[in-house]
Amino acid sequence: MIQTRRIQFIIFCLLIISMQVLVNLEALTTNSGDYGVLVSLKEEWENLPPSWDGSDPCGDPWEGIDCNDNSRVISIKLSSMNLKGELSGDIEGLSELQILDLSYNKGLTGSLPQSIGSLKSLSILILVGCGFSGLIPDTIGSLSQLNFLALNINNFIGPIPASVGNLSKLSWLDLADNRLSGPLPISHGSTPGLDMLVHAKHFHLGRNQFSGEIPDQLFSSNMTLKHLLLEQNKLTGKIPPTLGLVQTLEVVRLDRNSLDGSIPSTLKNLTLTSELFLSNNEFTGPLPNLAGMNDLNYLDMSNNTFSSDDFPRWLSTLQSLTTLVMENTQLQGEIPPTLFSLVQLQTVRLRGNKINGTLDVASNYSSQLKLIDLQNNSIDSFTVRPGYPFQTILMHNPVCYEGSEDYCGVVPKNFGYSTPQDNCHRTQCSSDQIPSPTCKCAYPYTGDLFFRAPSFSDLTNTSIYESLQKSMISSLSRYQELVDSISLSNPEKNSDDYLVLRLQVFPFGQDHFNRTGITTLGFALSNQTFKPPPNFGPFFFNGESYIHFEGGSTGSHKSISKGIIIGAAAAGAILLILSIVVGVLACQKKRAQEAVKKSDPFATWDSVKDSGDVPQLKGVKCFTFEELKKYTNNFSASNYIGSGGYGKVYRGTLPDGQLVAIKRAEQASKQGALEFKTEIEILSRFHHKNVVSLVGFCFRQGEQMLVYEYIPNGSLKEALSGKSGIMLDWKKRLRIALGAARGLQYLHDHVDPPIIHRDIKSNNILLDEHLNAKVGDFGLSKTMNEPDKGYVSTQVKGTMGYMDPEYYTTQQLTEKSDVYSFGVVMLELITARSPIVKGKYIVKEMKQAMDKSKDMYNIGNFVDPAIPSNITPISFRKFVDLALTCLEEAGDNRPTMGEVVKEIENIMEIDGVNSSVESRSTSVSHEGTSGTFDHPYSEESLMRHSGGTNSGKRTNSSPGASQQP
CATH class of the missing domain: 1.10.510.10 (Transferase(Phosphotransferase) domain 1)
Structure with missing residues (x-):
């Protein structure tokens, strides 16, 4: 009875509101279809700007939303807003949307909806630094107007959809820093592939799990590619000779793969290439002669096994060379003194080779030279002029066996840089504010700049950071009364040879940015509006969520907005309102049930005598048998990845795309419930990068299963x-x-x-x-x-x-x-x-x-x-x-x-x-x-145990044991 009266009361209220809505709908200037989509997004997302409580996204603008003269939504820019939730499939209704930028919102999770392929007007799609997962939908190949696609720094898995090859207008493709796998797709028959993207300038595909060979067909003389970044994958086979056909290439990174064989001689045709990274592969054969690559600044071929009768003389002909890194490459012979006279040379790192004879740097050397590192070679003498300004490291060479000279030890040189403050009066800032270069206390917009292939290696030269700062200020000056100053700090090379810099952008005229300012800055950095000086090479920005908006909120709140929202959704239809009421009540009931489960996440723990109390776990999920059965495709043979004394191990995929290894105990290996509970309680306490993490467990229907991260x-x-x-x-x-x-x-x-x-x-x-x-x-x-x-x-x-x-x-x-x-x-x-x-x-x-x-x-x-x-x-x-x-x-x-x-x-x-x-x-x-x-x-004991007896009752295999398909 009480529930019936509640329904009657809600229906009465909705009828009154809908009548009010019908009166006010004429005041709505935003296209009603677009408005409905934005309402759907609003229902999915948390931490939206307060202005989204307004009544009219185009007429009374919502922050992050841009409309055209016809009041159609053409742009959504909401970077660094700390948004949480998923991307609603209803977004397909924004038929005139041209720009979607949701970058730097790590709380945005789930899969991209297939319906995203319906955005036929979309030209820019940027989701950098979010938490999206699952497969990249193949419908993305239907975005015929797409020019800029950046999905880097997410958790996407699976292959690159071959349909990407249909994006004939695509210039920028960045899928780096995900968990993508499989071969690089190429066209065959009616199936498209990456080789069809002849107008693309950027293939940024590094730090994934791509495997197989790099196809010959991928490259052609018709391509206009500038950046080919495939570092840190699992690619095998040889470098295709066709790579030399793409003579527009400026940066090539193929390092940290398992490529092998000889390097093709056609590489020397890449005369515009300034950065070439081939290190940490399995190359063999002779060193390629790269004479003629006159723009080459940075060459790294370390950790390969080349054959060489003498030190390659052609290296001394590379007049633009700043950095030569060839560690552990089997180089031998004497280094010609002419190498050090290259006018732009900064760094020579040739550790772990067979270089011998005299190191002669006395005759002439570059004024920019900072480091010669020849550790672990066979050099027996060193000739240099007194007071030489560069660092030399000759540890573990004959010249140092009985010497104690400075060059026979490692002299660590830590360099720290931070944009200096102007000649201004410094003030004492509060604990959570930061002084700007202009001595003003403020809350800056912060993040890290990653430069994937800088052409220089001397990080002690402050002028390079000053040039970057001037370039950035000049670029951002187009946004008048937005940016006061910027600060760059903490330059370092990370393990991927990226140059990483901390960026802080300070607001103009006040101590904080508003939301429009943050989305403007985020978009300028995510869509590469800012262009760094050429010597910094390709970059990406990973911004942080901004939380320092004034009062925690801005924007208007309309008392009638909820009525309009309901009216737009209901369109005055009484039957639809009734359906909504029933749905709301059912949803409330379902959510209440789910809330009960969440408050007692181990309510399904078997109530057997020896199971003990509910286990006290930290960050570990209790899975049902049905869930794990679904995630492993009914424990199919295709997902079987190994076994041990404990039982069998299966690969599974959780709904968020995370791969897991599921250890399913066999009957003979099952523990008592109390022992099993104790084990998972112990495992739930581990949180370290060098310890396998427990994701969850199952203790239902007679099963004992442990769910680990997949290794x-x-x-x-x-x-x-x-x-x-x-x-x-x-x-x-x-x-x-x-x-x-x-x-x-x-x-x-x-x-x-x-x-x-x-x-x-x-x-x-x-x-x-x-x-x-x-x-x-x-x-x-x-x-x-x-x-x-x-x-x-x-x-x-x-x-x-x-x-x-x-x-x-x-x-x-x-x-x-x-x-x-x-x-x-x-x-x-x-x-x-x-x-x-x-x-x-x-x-x-x-x-x-x-x-x-x-x-x-x-x-x-x-x-x-x-x-x-x-x-x-x-x-x-x-x-x-x-x-x-x-x-x-x-x-x-x-x-x-x-x-x-x-x-x-x-x-x-x-x-x-x-x-x-x-x-x-x-x-x-x-x-x-x-x-x-x-x-x-x-x-006696060894003979006894080697005879094959096993007095133990079980042998545990690792959670990722034999995790090879």
Whole structure:
């Protein structure tokens, strides 16, 4: 009865409002269809400008909305507004929309609707730095007027839609920094492809997961491409010779892939190219002769295996060269002194080669020269004029074996820049305000500028930042009375060789921007209205949401606006109003039910006797069986990615596009409910880049499933065995060791109470898309509930070959037990061998063979042949020393994981590696019971365990185990 009266009352109110609306609709100037779409967007989004409460988007303008003379919406610009929600499919109704810019709103999530392809007038679509996910809809190829498409810095997955090839007017294509995969699409038959975009100037496709070969057909002499950016993908095969046909190219980045073979000679036809990045691939054959590329400023071909009889003389002919980086490329011979006389030369980095003879920089050198880094070569003498102004690093060359000159050590030079303040009176700002270069306290618009291929490498030259600042001020001056000044600060090169600068834009005439000012600035930076000086190359901006609007809100609030909204939606139709009422009530009921579920997210926890209380989880979702069944396509064979003692592992895709690895326990491996609950409670506490994250779990319908983040490159075990096809050179192995060590240090030192992993092995160290190491599989982990005690008394569990003998014999588990296991993993990184092979224990074998008087400790026969021959002896020896220290019999003699991390960082510094960058088979597990134990690695014990017996009841495989399709 009460519910019926409530419905009657709402209907009466709506009838009154609709009558009022019919009277006021004539005052609405905005096209009614467009108005309805904006209302739909308003319902989907949070944190919209207050002016959106107004009655007429075109007549009484809503901030971020532009209309034409016919009161049709032609532009939506709402960058950096902190919007949250999804993009409604109703947007297809804006048939005259030309510009859509929602950049720098990380709270905008979900998939792009297929209906976006109906915006036939759209010429600019910019969604940079949002949280969109899922597939890019193929209907995007229907946007026939599209000129500018920027979807970078999102979470899109899947392939590039081939339909993009239909965008004949497209000039700018930026899909970088997503998780896109598959081959680069090319046309065949009636199917379009990227090769059809002959008018495009920019292909920015870096930092994705594209695979396969770069097609020959992709390039032609008809193309007008300026920027080809494909760095940090998984591309294989050779560089197609047809690349040399695109003679308009100015920047080419193919670095950080798995390209191989010889570099085609046609590359020298790219005479307008100023930046060429080919590093970190698998190129072989002779160095290409690039003589004639007279505009080439920046050349990086590092970490490839070229063949060269002598130092290439053609390098000295590149008159525009500022930066030469060819580390670990097998270069040999003497460097001709003429190289250093190139007038624009700033940096020469040739570490890890076979360069010999005399380094002669005495005759002549560029006035701009700042650095010569020739570490790890065979140079036996150095000739230079006294008082030379550039830095030279010759560590690990014969010239330094008995010398202590400055050039025989690494001299770190930290450079910090910030736009200086004018000659003005400095004032004391409040804690949340920032002084501008003109000494005014204000709330600037901030973000980071990323320059993907600058032509210079000398970051200490302040004039380059001054030129950028002047250029930016000049560009933004078109917006009168908007910008007072700008500040640039903290220049640095990141791991992708991008130049990153912090940008702050200060408001004119007041201490804050209004919303129109922010959307204007955001659009100027997102659609490349601002053009930096040519030597900075292609860039993108990643802005932050602006929250410092006056009073938190501006704009008008109309008392009749809600009536008009309802009227526009209902159009005066009584039946429609009734439908809305019923829908609202049903929706309210559904939302109330959902609210109850959210308030008790573990209400579905099985109420069995041994399940304990509802688990106390942090940021972990309880999935239903039906959900995981759907996400894995009914646990289909196509989504099966591996197995272990725990059960099978499946790849799944969540509704937001996130890939996950789902471990489904088999009947024999299922734990008790209390043990399972304890495990997920432990896992939910981990939040570190080197520890696999738990996304959720399922404990329904007799199932025990753990849902982890998907780690695409499988386990370290697979990489070392060659199963995954990943090539690990010495530097990559050092980075992996450091990442795993940091993950363990986090568990020991930063989780409260500390966690002992208890099953560290190469199978439980996973490698993500960038080969960053992540520690996984915590099925045997123990919490140090009494850290002052120093150990946990527990039954012996773990994996033979990795298990700490002290723990085995005493049943006292300590953090040093993980250190021992990590030491075994370090030996695996050196040897690529399993710890126990045919009854022989690698630790014992290496200790017996070791002779520290020899250069490589006399263990060269144990070293994995896949490690390059130019490994630095000193770093190798220090790595072995550290491993053996971790493998001390007594735990007290082993280092802590924090000490291990520091030592690996020191080793990496010796090798010139930046430490700030960032299975189908299972090992035999052992579970003991209380009693007397022999040493686990005695000859008798090894023979017993190598015979194939497994006294453990389960072997856990990593959440991403064998994650190769």
